[in-house]
Amino acid sequence: MKFTEEHEWLRVEGDVVVVGITEHASEQLGDVVFVELPEVGDTVSKDDEICVIESVKAASDILAPIDGEIVEVNDAIVEEPGKVNEDPMGDSWFFKIKPDDLSQMDDYLDEAEYKDFIG
Amino acid sequence: MAELKRTPLYDLHVALGAKMVPFAGYEMPVQYGLGVMKEHLHTRMAAGLFDVSHMGQVILRGADYATIAAAFEKLVPMDVLGLGEGRQRYGLFTNGTGGIEDDLMFANRGDHLFVVVNAACKDGDIARMRAALEPDVTVEVVTNRALIALQGPAAEAALSRLNPDVAGMKFMDVATVELAGAECWVSRSGYTGEDGYEISVPEGRADELARALLDMGEVEAIGLGARDSLRLEAGLCLYGNDIDAGTSPVAAGLTWAIQKVRRIGGDREGGFPGAVAILNEMTGGAPRKRVGLLPEGRAPMRAHTPIFASVEGGEQIGEVTSGGFGPSVNGPVAMGYVTSDYAAEGTTLYGEVRGKRMAVKVARMPFVPANFKR
Numbered sequence: 001m002k003f004t005e006e007h008e009w010l011r012v013e014g015d016v017v018v019v020g021i022t023e024h025a026s027e028q029l030g031d032v033v034f035v036e037l038p039e040v041g042d043t044v045s046k047d048d049e050i051c052v053i054e055s056v057k058a059a060s061d062i063l064a065p066i067d068g069e070i071v072e073v074n075d076a077i078v079e080e081p082g083k084v085n086e087d088p089m090g091d092s093w094f095f096k097i098k099p100d101d102l103s104q105m106d107d108y109l110d111e112a113e114y115k116d117f118i119g
Numbered sequence: 120m121a122e123l124k125r126t127p128l129y130d131l132h133v134a135l136g137a138k139m140v141p142f143a144g145y146e147m148p149v150q151y152g153l154g155v156m157k158e159h160l161h162t163r164m165a166a167g168l169f170d171v172s173h174m175g176q177v178i179l180r181g182a183d184y185a186t187i188a189a190a191f192e193k194l195v196p197m198d199v200l201g202l203g204e205g206r207q208r209y210g211l212f213t214n215g216t217g218g219i220e221d222d223l224m225f226a227n228r229g230d231h232l233f234v235v236v237n238a239a240c241k242d243g244d245i246a247r248m249r250a251a252l253e254p255d256v257t258v259e260v261v262t263n264r265a266l267i268a269l270q271g272p273a274a275e276a277a278l279s280r281l282n283p284d285v286a287g288m289k290f291m292d293v294a295t296v297e298l299a300g301a302e303c304w305v306s307r308s309g310y311t312g313e314d315g316y317e318i319s320v321p322e323g324r325a326d327e328l329a330r331a332l333l334d335m336g337e338v339e340a341i342g343l344g345a346r347d348s349l350r351l352e353a354g355l356c357l358y359g360n361d362i363d364a365g366t367s368p369v370a371a372g373l374t375w376a377i378q379k380v381r382r383i384g385g386d387r388e389g390g391f392p393g394a395v396a397i398l399n400e401m402t403g404g405a406p407r408k409r410v411g412l413l414p415e416g417r418a419p420m421r422a423h424t425p426i427f428a429s430v431e432g433g434e435q436i437g438e439v440t441s442g443g444f445g446p447s448v449n450g451p452v453a454m455g456y457v458t459s460d461y462a463a464e465g466t467t468l469y470g471e472v473r474g475k476r477m478a479v480k481v482a483r484m485p486f487v488p489a490n491f492k493r
Contacts, residue, residue, distance in 0.1 A: 033417075034451075052418075052473065054418065058421075
């Protein structure tokens, strides 16, 4: 699993990459009340703002961590945004992306580096 | 930046694991372990304890209540003289152009008037009162007492355990009551739309009183985050967001707080800052109005969201002044100002969120039924 400095996690699953937000991000955001996800089939570029996540406190964007095509989104967290806080690292993933170039993941942090990063 | 002040309950907040944030010059708890959503819901279901010691507590003294009241009426468009002893009222400091300098609570305590003002405005309010009232009326700033609020349907049961007398109080009653061995000034009021009390307690006894309440099963500590969502669902204004020096009480929908005796034709008509502008507007109407706004989708519409009459956009006709997610409504709620032509309940308007105009309906406030003990 890899981590971005934007507090996303990326996990390779076959030929797609599953993306979600970290436990730390979920704690910092507080209760999530609204999630907007990209459309399946969208072609996205690294750093595009492709999701909106709103908590009781504020709105934040989630950036595409890599270039590729959105192949699946997790509608369950749109229906029940609170699920993001319950299981951010597992069932409450955000989207699956078919990467153009998997080596873009190499730039990201491993778990130990991410832990250092959030201090 | 000046050093942040701490309330007498600071150590308790830290011990409870609160997340502390700067607010109006104080280090205040924005949330505790439960988080904003659960704190909000707990308050509506049982009882929540809030530290509001950052607010300003002021005592006005004079020869007698009538002297104090007559002087205070020069600053507020409220009936102060006619307020019964042991009763509290909502008030507004107005300015020369008819805007609102602060909102406040004032209580007739027989030999004095007790005033509670917003933290962010208190220095200005104190200066305003001193300039207008002294020397006939003295302005005594209370700096040795904490202020806590106990809010929610179980507030009465909880506080009654410390002193059964509080159960007999009605909404907006005030009394001096002994709680956990401390002389407290208690009002049956609050800022959540729920039944409850606000309690002024000597600073040295605040921690003990708060802990006594928190030890009760129905009481949880509640932070500023839930305080904001609770007051928003209750349709209550936040000074600086929903009302300010450029908003008139008429536009703000607060004319209910201006009693007849201060209106045109009343025995003590006018005589407060901005009286001509405010009384004229009460007759002729305000060009814009504060309204409740219920977004039709799930996306919150936060403060400063621009409002349009048409989904295509065109001229902006309003703006959200407070908005977010209402945990009890289980959906987004907001309030804001719109041109009076668009202020009718049920009107569909459009709030622009992230470049998209989303439907929002003008709705009656409060968004949840008020639960006061009248």
